[in-house]
Amino acid sequence: MATTALLRPPTSSPTPPPAPAPGVRWVPLGMAAVLAAGLVAFVAVRHGAQQAVLLGLGLGLGAALFHSRFGFTSAWRQLVAVGNGSGLRAHTLLLGTTATLFALVLGTGTGLFGTTPGPSAGSLGVGLVAGAVLFGVGMQLGGACASGTLFAVGSGQSSILLTLGGFIAGTVLYAWAFPLVDDLPAFPAFLLSDHVGWAGSWAVTIALLAVVWFVSTAVQRRRVPPPTEPPPSARGVARVLRGSWPLWVGALVLSVLGAGVLLVSGGAWGITSAFTLWGSKLLQLVGLHPEEWLYWSGSRSAQLAAPVLTDTVSLTNIGIMVGAALASAAGGAWVLHRGIPARTAAAAVIGGVLMGVGARLASGCNIGAYLAGIASGSASGWIWGIAALAGTWLGIRARRVFGLGVPAPRDSVC
Numbered sequence: 001m002a003t004t005a006l007l008r009p010p011t012s013s014p015t016p017p018p019a020p021a022p023g024v025r026w027v028p029l030g031m032a033a034v035l036a037a038g039l040v041a042f043v044a045v046r047h048g049a050q051q052a053v054l055l056g057l058g059l060g061l062g063a064a065l066f067h068s069r070f071g072f073t074s075a076w077r078q079l080v081a082v083g084n085g086s087g088l089r090a091h092t093l094l095l096g097t098t099a100t101l102f103a104l105v106l107g108t109g110t111g112l113f114g115t116t117p118g119p120s121a122g123s124l125g126v127g128l129v130a131g132a133v134l135f136g137v138g139m140q141l142g143g144a145c146a147s148g149t150l151f152a153v154g155s156g157q158s159s160i161l162l163t164l165g166g167f168i169a170g171t172v173l174y175a176w177a178f179p180l181v182d183d184l185p186a187f188p189a190f191l192l193s194d195h196v197g198w199a200g201s202w203a204v205t206i207a208l209l210a211v212v213w214f215v216s217t218a219v220q221r222r223r224v225p226p227p228t229e230p231p232p233s234a235r236g237v238a239r240v241l242r243g244s245w246p247l248w249v250g251a252l253v254l255s256v257l258g259a260g261v262l263l264v265s266g267g268a269w270g271i272t273s274a275f276t277l278w279g280s281k282l283l284q285l286v287g288l289h290p291e292e293w294l295y296w297s298g299s300r301s302a303q304l305a306a307p308v309l310t311d312t313v314s315l316t317n318i319g320i321m322v323g324a325a326l327a328s329a330a331g332g333a334w335v336l337h338r339g340i341p342a343r344t345a346a347a348a349v350i351g352g353v354l355m356g357v358g359a360r361l362a363s364g365c366n367i368g369a370y371l372a373g374i375a376s377g378s379a380s381g382w383i384w385g386i387a388a389l390a391g392t393w394l395g396i397r398a399r400r401v402f403g404l405g406v407p408a409p410r411d412s413v414c
Contacts, residue, residue, distance in 0.1 A: 028325065054261065078407055126186065147320070171356040
């Protein structure tokens, strides 16, 4: 009985069965397949095997994100609004598995292509907390987190294009205003491995994640929320390619691919630094000079001067969008939404800008700061998560201003 309660906390009604997956969208699938193959081949020939492998890992990340609908925005919204912690428990599995793989890679110093892997650890201060709160508000208004924005764009959701545009604009705004926020009060980064070694860091991280699991289970048992609505899914073996995957499968696949990014590039999987690069290059195309900003001085100047397809984060981001297009077309879910209500469009842009500014203030998003930080044994990852939850609480209230839905206890699903 206790084991069942831990694995399946109660919901107000049984989870409905998923609807059958629509038929394959052959034209988008063919176009995405040609684009994926062409990009990998071009990058391999022009920039080398390491960059091609990173692009391939991005393709896998995009497919896994879409097939499992692995989200952070909806998971936190469901937790805060009605107490459904199923998404957060999926996070703990992703975080725990990634922390295990990171401990093995970082603890042994194993890297490919001559890289030396390093942990992700941000400073602990005003920028981290304020940035994470802004990000939490922004992702509730924009309808997606950083990884969710990319895979939603890849699957044809045109409203999320507005979120992405705002996201890029927000990161560029931060880069322009960099002198004003470069020296906010902060304590140095804190890595568990510096004090208890990688084995000890792993053990403490797993113990903390277990606490999160048990607390979310207890909250759900007390509030008895509506179940989460399952996405349409294929049946049998076809489910592997046409979805949808259980969240635990998505968590495991994402953790392996994320560890692959660390092995190949030497750094953890991230997303938002590429948005600053893309936006700044667009400004250069129209005759402006972001290269003169303080943000792009020093070591970053080479990044801005180099082609986009040599940038590690850009490669995985592009791969995520194309991989999601492949997966959504195979699952029959690729569709280009044309009609976007004005309030939804405004919320998407505002939310994107808030996420862009917040991610750069906090030196990362739900992937680069939260996932990579906690998996690296950094205190910054935990602080980011707590602050982003506070931002989620504020963002849920802001959603109502724009007429966006919020789960309620009497809903049949959330």
